[in-house]
Amino acid sequence: MSDTVSSTAEAPAPAPSDVVVAVNSITAGYLPGVNILTHASLVAAKGELIGIIGPNGAGKSTMLKAIFGQVKIREGSVVLNGEDITGLKANKLVAKGVGFVPQTNNVFPSLTIAENLQMGSYQRPKGLAERIDFVTSIFPDLGKRLNQRAGSLSGGERQMVAMGRALMMDPHVLLLDEPSAGLSPSRQDEAFLRVSEINKAGVTTIMVEQNARRCLQICDRGYVLDQGRDAYTGSGRDLLNDPKVIGLYLGTLGA
Structure with missing residues (x-):
């Protein structure tokens, strides 16, 4: 994909007062001199569900890790509620209100479900019971098996x-x-349903997904990354039906 790809099906940008996260033209990578992202940008407004899709190696997961301080940002910035959080460590980002769920190794297997949830609130132990009630209202099966x-x-x-x-x-x-990675089709459907429920509960959500069709079906706005750049952006539905996006990234999945 050339550097001259421009956005199609572009959705209106959120009002500045509504913006929760702004990724401003970041260049980032894991190794010195090797950039995975090049001048990539993203905006998420309060209450939005943002989907990030694209081919393998496009930099989708790197985008999330750059926001969460796990990849060095060489240029550009990440702003949370008007505050520059570029390069902050994970513990500080969690305290400021950034939650991150990696694709693998994302639970403590020797701990119970309840203990895993408690680990999530170690920086804010007050209100533990209330937060567990909230989580189990979204995931009722967990509430039945806390031990x-x-x-x-x-x-x-x-x-x-x-x-x-x-x-x-x-x-x-x-x-x-990649919340649906490695799951059976029925479990994938459940994962997308839960993501939608989390978002409907008022949590601004940014999701990277290989299942591009399902991702675009549920997200408010989508970003297509290609070779480390945001190649296309628009509403989920517009991208899902855009001939160029279908031809380049969705193929028969767009039908």
Whole structure:
């Protein structure tokens, strides 16, 4: 993909007063001199569900890790509620209201579900019972099995625990890296349903997904990353039906 790709199906930008997260033209990478993201940008407004799709190696997961301080940002900035949080460590980001659910190794397998959730609120232990009630209202199956060890759960159930733990700090924004990865089709549907419920509960959500079609079906706005750049942006529905996006990224999944 050339550097001259421009956005199609572009959705109106949120009003500045509504913006929760703004990723401003960041260049970032893991190794010195090797950039995975090049002048990539993203905006998420309060209450929005943002989807990030694109081919393998496009920099989707790197975008989330850059927001969460796990990848060095060489140029540009990340702003949360008007505050520059570029390069802050994970513990400080969690305290400021950024939740992150990685794709793998996202639970403590030797701990119970309840203990995993408690770990999510270690920086804010007050109100623990209230937050557990909130999490189990979204994931009722967890509420019935709080004493079960996380290591005995299925992949889909572990994903619920990981998302629940990230919600324990009542985050301003939740970052989800491939929440449907490795799940059966039925479990994938459940994962997308839970993501929608989290967002409807008022949590601004930014989700990276390989299942582009399902992602665009539920998100308010989408970003298509290609070779580390935001190639296209627009509403989820507009991108899902855009001929160029279908031809380049969705193929028959766009039908």
